[in-house]
Amino acid sequence: MFASLCHVASVSAPLVRTLASLPRTALTPQSAIYVSTSSNPYFNLTLEDWLFRHYPAHAPLLLLYRNNPCVVIGRNQNPWKEVNLRVARERNVPWIRRRSGGGTVFHDLENTNYSIHVPRASFDRAKTANIVVRALHALGVEGYANERNDICVGGKKIGVFSSYVSGSAYKIVSSRAYHHGTMLISTRLDTLGELLRVDKPTMNTKGVESVRSPVCNLVESNPRITHEAFVEAVITSFRKEYNVGDEPCVVGETPVYVGDEYFKVGTAELLGWGWAYGQTPEFEYVLEKRFRWGDVTSTIRSKHGVILSCTFTSSTSTNIQATLDELGRRLEGKRYGFVHDAEIFSELGEYGSGEMAESEAGELWRWLQAEMKG
Numbered sequence: 313m314f315a316s317l318c319h320v321a322s323v324s325a326p327l328v329r330t331l332a333s334l335p336r337t338a339l340t341p342q343s344a345i346y347v348s349t350s351s352n353p354y355f356n357l358t359l360e361d362w363l364f365r366h367y368p369a370h371a372p373l374l375l376l377y378r379n380n381p382c383v384v385i386g387r388n389q390n391p392w393k394e395v396n397l398r399v400a401r402e403r404n405v406p407w408i409r410r411r412s413g414g415g416t417v418f419h420d421l422e423n424t425n426y427s428i429h430v431p432r433a434s435f436d437r438a439k440t441a442n443i444v445v446r447a448l449h450a451l452g453v454e455g456y457a458n459e460r461n462d463i464c465v466g467g468k469k470i471g472v473f474s475s476y477v478s479g480s481a482y483k484i485v486s487s488r489a490y491h492h493g494t495m496l497i498s499t500r501l502d503t504l505g506e507l508l509r510v511d512k513p514t515m516n517t518k519g520v521e522s523v524r525s526p527v528c529n530l531v532e533s534n535p536r537i538t539h540e541a542f543v544e545a546v547i548t549s550f551r552k553e554y555n556v557g558d559e560p561c562v563v564g565e566t567p568v569y570v571g572d573e574y575f576k577v578g579t580a581e582l583l584g585w586g587w588a589y590g591q592t593p594e595f596e597y598v599l600e601k602r603f604r605w606g607d608v609t610s611t612i613r614s615k616h617g618v619i620l621s622c623t624f625t626s627s628t629s630t631n632i633q634a635t636l637d638e639l640g641r642r643l644e645g646k647r648y649g650f651v652h653d654a655e656i657f658s659e660l661g662e663y664g665s666g667e668m669a670e671s672e673a674g675e676l677w678r679w680l681q682a683e684m685k686g
Contacts, residue, residue, distance in 0.1 A: 337574035341367045343561035344554075345547055348377035350565045351421060353384065353408055358578035359563060360427050360492070361411055369487040372554040373429040376543050379419040383407040383507050386414040390517040390592050392649070397686030399506050409588050415522035417494045418504040422529075424539050426546055427492035435489035443553050444493070447545035453533045463493070465533060495542060498531045512597070519593030589617035589647070599683055605632070605672055610680060614648040628672075635673045649684045653677075 341363055348356050356377045367373045382405060383395050391397065394416040395407045419425065428440045441457040448455035448465070455465045504527065530537050547560060581587050594615035601608055606628030613620040622643040624636035642656055656677055 335573040335577040337362065337366065337572055339366070339572055339574070341373075341561075344371060344373050344556045344558040345550065345560040346373070346375045346563055347543060347547075347560045348375070348563045350563065351378055351380045352565060353379040353382045353406070353419060354579040354582045355565055355575070356425070357384075357408065357410055357582060358575055360490075361578055362574050363427075364429055364488060364490055367429060370431050372431075372550070372556065374547065374550045375427040375429075375492075376546060377425050378421050378423070378539060379425065381405050381418075381420040381503070383416060383418055384410050385416045386520055386522075387411055387591065388413055388519045388593055389416060389522070390515075390519050390595050391589070392592075392597075392684075392686050393510060393512055393515050393517050393519075393595070394508070394522055395686070396507055396510050403503070403507070405503075405507060407588075408582055409591055412490070412492065413520060415520065416508060418499070418507055419494060420499050420503070422499040422539075423497050424495045424542050425492065426495065427490055428550070429488065429490040432487050432489045435491075437491060439553070440491040443549045444495070444546060446549040446552075447542065448530075450545045450548065451534055451537050451541060453530065453537070465530075496527060496529050497537060497539060497542060498529050501527055501529065514598040515595060516597075517593055517595035519595070585617070585647070589649075592617050592648075594620075597683075599680070601676075601679055603672070603675060608636070608676060612643075612648070612684070617648055619643050619646050619648050619651075632672050636676070639673060639677065649686065651681065651684070 339362070344367075346359070346363060348359060350356055350359075356379055359377070360375055363373055363375055381403075383400060385391055385394050385407060387410060389409070391407055391409070397407075399405075400407055426444060428443060430436075430440070438457060441463060444463055445455050445457055448463070453465060455463050458464050508522075530542075550556065592614070594613070597612045597614075599610045599612070606626050608627075609625045610622060611624075612622045622640040624633070624640055626633055626636055639656065643651060646655065657674070
């Protein structure tokens with residue numbers, strides 16, 4: 313199927329860089345069509361970013377890949393609002409903040425991701441969406457693009473949780489743009505639902521919230537469709553649309569790229585707290601709970617993953633209120649969801665009514681800590 317072969321390195325250990333800096337690279341893109349054999353989401357998302365920034369701005373490019381199970385959120389989203397973090401921890405499924413906007417999607421080896429890059433001046437969402445639509449037609453599936461240029465099948469709308477394609481997103485920078493999305497082929501929809509089912513109506517975020525829609529798999533329309541068949545169909549459609557004759561460049565995590573600065577730093581950035589959590593837009597979370605000693609309402613404000621303020625109101629005595637006020641002060645400036653007991657309990661009892669206040673504060677803190685962890 314593929315005539316040429318490119319080699320790409322394994323993921324490196326975490327490093328740190330600022331978002332404004334761009335690491336050096338000794339590599340040059342070799343084809344207008346890339347197919348990754350890696351299932352490492354950190355590698356594949358960095359490969360996409362590398363191609364976006366280093367392929368000639370005037371020419372179209374196609375990237376296709378699959379990832380191991382993971383949740384991918386948009387650049388401007390709130391992970392505590394979009395991902396069921398408890399289920400993700402239990403299932404050992406990572407979540408990753410991508411470099412483009414849009415909503416949250418689930419990836420696994422039973423769905424296929426596509427990324428179409430074009431010059432900004434000729435960027436047309438309908439045109440790029442129709443490349444995938446024609447690929448579906450070639451596979452015997454009557455897909456179409458709706459008014460938002462989401463791909464639909466059988467009258468089911470495409471959203472972040474979508475029918476057949478699990479969301480699509482765009483990125484436009486300088487002279488370049490891309491449209492990428494996820495095709496659900498035979499994915500575990502029960503796992504998808506559990507990981508993306510979050511019930512936090514009192515968490516209000518200034519970021520982008522995902523639009524929820526029903527989902528189903530492509531094999532329900534054609535049981536013979538596979539990842540390989542979809543890849544072939546999209547490549548054929550892309551070639552026809554842009555009159556491209558290049559053979560696909562097959563990319564894997566091989567030693568050639570191990571020392572390349574761009575891939576080392578790019579994958580490390582995705583793994584780091586500063587990108588994963590520190591990019592979270594400002595949000596407010598109002599929590600209420602009835603304890604044996606009274607009712608408590610907590611209002612937490614956070615921006616860039618750091619707690620700006622935490623206030624409490626309580627129906628109990630003024631003695632415990634003093635302890636609650638001190639707890640709120642101690643939370644200011646801490647990383648949301650990453651506060652340790654030692655940062656809270658040091659001499660906290662002195663602000664309340666002895667051992668009783670300390671016990672009440674401990675009970676409240678365990679509740680609040682669990683809520684912030686998600």
